[in-house]
Amino acid sequence: MKALGAGQIYWQDYTPLPRWRKPTMDGSPADFDLYLISHKKIEFKQSRTTFNALLNELEPEQAVEMNTAAAAARGLADGDPVWVESHNAITGEKKRIKAKVKTIEGIRPDTITMSHHYGFWVHPRAKDRGPTPNVIFPVGEGYITNTADQSYQVKVRVTQA
Amino acid sequence: MPRYAYVIDLNRCMGCNACVEACKIENNTGEGMLWMYVFRLEKGKYPDVNWQFMPRPCMHCDNPPCVKVCPVGARFKREDGFTLTDFDRCIGCRFCEVSCPYGVNYFNWKKPKDNQYFAWHEEEGAGVYGSGSAGQIIGNAVVPYENPDHKKLYGERLVSGGAHYLGVVGKCTWCVHRVEKGLPPACVANCPVHALHFGDLDDPGSEVSNLLKRGNVWRLLEELGTEPRVYYLGGQQPGHDLRLWYTRRQEVKA
Numbered sequence: 001m002k003a004l005g006a007g008q009i010y011w012q013d014y015t016p017l018p019r020w021r022k023p024t025m026d027g028s029p030a031d032f033d034l035y036l037i038s039h040k041k042i043e044f045k046q047s048r049t050t051f052n053a054l055l056n057e058l059e060p061e062q063a064v065e066m067n068t069a070a071a072a073a074r075g076l077a078d079g080d081p082v083w084v085e086s087h088n089a090i091t092g093e094k095k096r097i098k099a100k101v102k103t104i105e106g107i108r109p110d111t112i113t114m115s116h117h118y119g120f121w122v123h124p125r126a127k128d129r130g131p132t133p134n135v136i137f138p139v140g141e142g143y144i145t146n147t148a149d150q151s152y153q154v155k156v157r158v159t160q161a
Numbered sequence: 162m163p164r165y166a167y168v169i170d171l172n173r174c175m176g177c178n179a180c181v182e183a184c185k186i187e188n189n190t191g192e193g194m195l196w197m198y199v200f201r202l203e204k205g206k207y208p209d210v211n212w213q214f215m216p217r218p219c220m221h222c223d224n225p226p227c228v229k230v231c232p233v234g235a236r237f238k239r240e241d242g243f244t245l246t247d248f249d250r251c252i253g254c255r256f257c258e259v260s261c262p263y264g265v266n267y268f269n270w271k272k273p274k275d276n277q278y279f280a281w282h283e284e285e286g287a288g289v290y291g292s293g294s295a296g297q298i299i300g301n302a303v304v305p306y307e308n309p310d311h312k313k314l315y316g317e318r319l320v321s322g323g324a325h326y327l328g329v330v331g332k333c334t335w336c337v338h339r340v341e342k343g344l345p346p347a348c349v350a351n352c353p354v355h356a357l358h359f360g361d362l363d364d365p366g367s368e369v370s371n372l373l374k375r376g377n378v379w380r381l382l383e384e385l386g387t388e389p390r391v392y393y394l395g396g397q398q399p400g401h402d403l404r405l406w407y408t409r410r411q412e413v414k415a
Contacts, residue, residue: 105210109207
């Protein structure tokens with residue numbers, strides 16, 4: 001890890017006064033061209049209401065929300081299944097999940113977002129509703145801030161599945 | 162005789178779906194039956210985008226197409242504004258479902274117990290909690306769909322709780338069982354931002370009368386001449402530049 005520059009980035013975050021540095025995710029290769037963020041839907045409380053039958057009827061499935069123009073540039077249409085692949089700029093690790101695209105206008109073309117209410121695998125009401133983006137967010141050097149909140153920002157690429 | 166109306170303030174609505182859930186809990190509608198529904202609409206192109214949320218209860222029209230097509234007189238209009246179904250008379254022909262331009266009617270394909278999210282007589286608990294049915298888990302308490310208010314007659318007709326009988330068409334009743342007790346409909350009572358209002362138009366001091374004085378009032382598909390009793394305040398009518406960006410995709414388990 002240290003050989004990859006992790007130590008330097010990690011300790012740089014622990015200075016008494018905050019100092020700007022280049023975000024770790026910007027070290028990813030250019031083909032990981034989208035920022036992935038996560039959000040919560042208004043119906044759900046964190047991820048612990050996903051098995052509520054009334055609520056997951058309203059929000060049945062995970063979706064990758066993406067700008068219409070950005071999706072069209074990748075040859076994607078609303079509802080297409082895609083792989084969302086993240087890249088850890090420190091370790092070079094790649095992780096990917098499969099979900100469906102939902103095209104909207106109200107999001108930046110260089111950003112996609114997924115809610116993190118899904119990804120359960122046991123409860124009959126909650127399983128098989130798509131993955132949670134948490135599994136492709138890197139944790140560790142360079143991706144965790146010194147306030148112990150986890151900076152859930154990473155560069156990803158979206159490809160047709 | 163009051164003249165009830167329903168006012169939806171779109172400037173306040175944040176699309177949280179609390180009204181949808183309040184309705185489902187109060188009326189115990191089955192899976193896939195959304196007597197209240199919130200449409201999410203999007204306008205414009207990035208970066209100039211507007212979102213609007215539009216709740217859609219039954220419009221309780223003054224000129225209701227569903228009443229005209231009902232062959233047995235089950236769907237009727239009350240003098241105080243309610244458009245209701247008499248479930249003793251309904252034969253389940255679903256003409257009202259076809260005639261309604263707002264799509265608010267839902268046919269009960271199953272017995273009420275099979276229509277619920279957890280089929281209470283089944284051993285569904287076994288897979289979730291280890292053993293026992295959902296009924297045993299709650300100690301065989303009176304399950305929600307047995308709310309006795311739904312069994313009562315209002316105006317000497319069986320009009321409340323349309324999700325409780327097999328083979329009839331149910332729709333939003335404006336919670337007639339609550340309004341007759343002096344309570345607002347469940348959706349209005351549960352709106353966290355006071356976007357929904359229900360009251361008497363004949364009373365000049367009522368909340369709905371005052372809200373309608375503000376202007377920018379419109380009604381959904383007014384050009385069809387159905388004379389809806391539901392008034393929208395602010396916002397914009399859905400049209401070619403205001404598109405639906407969110408729909409419930411899951412197939413309805415009818």
